[in-house]
Amino acid sequence: xxxxxxxxxxxxxxxxxxxxxxxxxxxxxxxxxxxxxxxxxxxxxxxxxxxxxxxxxxxxxxxxxxxxxxxxxxxxxxxxxxxxxxxxxxxxxxxxxxxxxxxxxxxxxxxxxxxxxxxxxxxxxxxxxxxxxxxxxxxxxxxxxxxxxxxxxxxxxxxxxxxxxxxxxxxxxxxxxxxxxxxxxxxxxxxxxxxxxxxxxxxxxxxxxxxxxxxxxxxxxxxxxxxxxxxxxxxxxxxxxxxxxxxxxxxxxxxxxxxxxxxxxxxxxxxxxxxxxxxxxxxxxxxxxxxxxxxxxxxxxxxxxxxxxxxxxxxxxxxxxxxxxxxxxxxxxx
Amino acid sequence: xxxxxxxxxxxxxxxxxxxxxxxxxxxxxxxxxxxxxxxxxxxxxxxxxxxxxxxxxxxxxxxxxxxxxxxxxxxxxxxxxxxxxxxxxxxxxxxxxxxxxxxxxxxxxxxxxxxxxxxxxxxxxxxxxxxxxxxxxxxxxxxxxxxxxxxxxxxxxxxxxxxxxxxxxxxxxxxxxxxxxxxxxxxxxxxxxxxxxxxxxxxxxxxxxxxxxxxxxxxxxxxxxxxxxxxxxxxxxxxxxxxxxxxxxxxxxxxxxxxxxxxxxxxxxxxxxxxxxxxxxxxxxxxxxxxxxxxxxxxxxxxxxxxxxxxxxxxxxxxxxxxxxxxxxxxxxx
Numbered sequence: 001x002x003x004x005x006x007x008x009x010x011x012x013x014x015x016x017x018x019x020x021x022x023x024x025x026x027x028x029x030x031x032x033x034x035x036x037x038x039x040x041x042x043x044x045x046x047x048x049x050x051x052x053x054x055x056x057x058x059x060x061x062x063x064x065x066x067x068x069x070x071x072x073x074x075x076x077x078x079x080x081x082x083x084x085x086x087x088x089x090x091x092x093x094x095x096x097x098x099x100x101x102x103x104x105x106x107x108x109x110x111x112x113x114x115x116x117x118x119x120x121x122x123x124x125x126x127x128x129x130x131x132x133x134x135x136x137x138x139x140x141x142x143x144x145x146x147x148x149x150x151x152x153x154x155x156x157x158x159x160x161x162x163x164x165x166x167x168x169x170x171x172x173x174x175x176x177x178x179x180x181x182x183x184x185x186x187x188x189x190x191x192x193x194x195x196x197x198x199x200x201x202x203x204x205x206x207x208x209x210x211x212x213x214x215x216x217x218x219x220x221x222x223x224x225x226x227x228x229x230x231x232x233x234x235x236x237x238x239x240x241x242x243x244x245x246x247x248x249x250x251x252x253x254x255x256x257x258x259x260x261x262x263x264x265x266x267x268x269x270x271x272x273x274x275x276x277x278x279x280x281x282x283x284x285x286x287x288x289x290x291x292x293x294x295x296x297x298x299x300x301x302x303x304x305x306x307x308x309x310x311x312x313x314x315x316x317x318x319x320x321x322x323x324x325x326x327x328x329x330x331x332x333x334x
Numbered sequence: 335x336x337x338x339x340x341x342x343x344x345x346x347x348x349x350x351x352x353x354x355x356x357x358x359x360x361x362x363x364x365x366x367x368x369x370x371x372x373x374x375x376x377x378x379x380x381x382x383x384x385x386x387x388x389x390x391x392x393x394x395x396x397x398x399x400x401x402x403x404x405x406x407x408x409x410x411x412x413x414x415x416x417x418x419x420x421x422x423x424x425x426x427x428x429x430x431x432x433x434x435x436x437x438x439x440x441x442x443x444x445x446x447x448x449x450x451x452x453x454x455x456x457x458x459x460x461x462x463x464x465x466x467x468x469x470x471x472x473x474x475x476x477x478x479x480x481x482x483x484x485x486x487x488x489x490x491x492x493x494x495x496x497x498x499x500x501x502x503x504x505x506x507x508x509x510x511x512x513x514x515x516x517x518x519x520x521x522x523x524x525x526x527x528x529x530x531x532x533x534x535x536x537x538x539x540x541x542x543x544x545x546x547x548x549x550x551x552x553x554x555x556x557x558x559x560x561x562x563x564x565x566x567x568x569x570x571x572x573x574x575x576x577x578x579x580x581x582x583x584x585x586x587x588x589x590x591x592x593x594x595x596x597x598x599x600x601x602x603x604x605x606x607x608x609x610x611x612x613x614x615x616x617x618x619x620x621x622x623x624x625x626x627x628x629x630x631x632x633x634x635x636x637x638x639x640x641x642x643x644x645x646x647x648x649x650x651x652x653x654x655x656x657x658x659x660x661x662x663x664x665x666x667x668x
Contacts, residue, residue: 133578134578134581144515147515147522147523148523181481181562181563181570188481188563189482189563190482212570213567213569213570213571213574214570214571214574214577215574216571217571217577218574218577218578229515229523229526229564230564232515232547233513233515233568233571234571235547236515237548237550237567238575239548240547240548240551241551241571241572241575241576242579243548243551244467244468244552245551245576245579247468248468248607249604252600252604252606252607253603255603256602258599259599259603261596261599262596262597262599262600262603263596263600265592265595265599266593266596266597267596268592268593269586269589269592269593269596270583272586273582
């Protein structure tokens, strides 16, 4: 049984979609139990009328709520009775295996490291994001947790990311690329120049060299290693360019009669493309290297996305990925 | 008269397109003179049969050629009789006002700083790229020249970029955004956290705060300031995401009959969009803060792009942007 705490209060559609997503996940798998953490008075009415296995669902009353826009550090220190703090504390105490939140990314990242805590040997816990590519998808790690890191940290990310891709998605020998601004070893900044030989010498991963940003959308590598500033820029550019291009295409089509008709005809094909070219089906972004799995689901997650994010914790637990990460990092450091 | 040296040997379509582009630029403007630097035996036959004002065109015989893939530092030290080294030396000696090349970016960046030389007070010379946005275009500075820089360097980029946007494109009071991974002042890494208050306190620029990567394609600011690693990732993600999306759209449309018909109907509209959403019409990427203008044109430039890149040097010279940069940096440092 994998024990999952769901932050019922975080996200644009909380608590309704969070509660519905949790119930949906419980219906889909008999191997999970869910703790809904949040304001009980708001959660309980939402559960009424839904059918689920009550022995695997409980509500943890957390009267305080962390709002978006609050300073993460301050919010965590002050709101000790929030779903986020209480949920992450359960991870540290090993009372739960995973924590899923659609709430404030900043608070989750700070709380993940300071409250849930890192596995022995792990220096920084990265946030990994699954991004769609022409070939399928890649894991971008670190996509937003730790800025100004050292080459050694990137090496740990490569190991953790490889294990995640292998055991979560069955990619046997995942390739690892270092996000860089050129393909040759000596290209880049001080960090990437130091990281390159370190990654090349790391046992147990398949390092294939630098991955230029230009090649990321085509699928440059299964695991894309970088520090968080770069990772976040990659992630957000992905989002931004796609959004702007689609809206510009729409505008261009509407500006002519032929375009409008053509636009109607291509709609079904484009819809299929958008579904394929979307990371939604892969669940939320995992924060790796902690005493449990912490998953950041998108802020605008609805029932289905919450359910998917919860079920990914099942796979994580079923494959003992936490233990595998701890062992691999142990070997790396010994 | 603006004196422009054109690297006849660099680029995928050199020397033919470089020579034709130079002649085209001479025909379009009477206020420029062009030195074609490169292997005279290859250039001269290409000039035969073309009509141009011979008093404004000369050939500088440079027997050595820097190949793509050569180590920039090594190539510059060794091939002193290459078009790149000879051309940049003319900038340093004030025998020319501008140098345009479609050749090796690495060699041009190294040569720009070490041979052409920086203006007094300029600590690093950034490469600026014009990128298309939903609103028009933005100047991304530094898009690839200097990694691992200091906040002070970013401040100089902001000043240089603002002057370029104002005088080259007539944008009266260009907004300046700091490329960052969040909107609040305290967001980002050590560099951006130090740069933010510095930019906010800089006179003569209109700093509007952080620009998140996600908002760049919509047109977050006229001038986007960042260090070169980030800038290059932004630039290359732009290219990569757009390329992959368009090829995926094509594939999706071809997979159904309706899609195929629709695809034919939307072709003209999309072509218009691609033209608008292209930086080609704005010329090459200028390297700013040097003893003259150095322009990196795209490696696959054909006649028209070479001509545009040459004519942008005319605007640069006509508005005395070099002097304006030197004066502004002088005031900043005094």
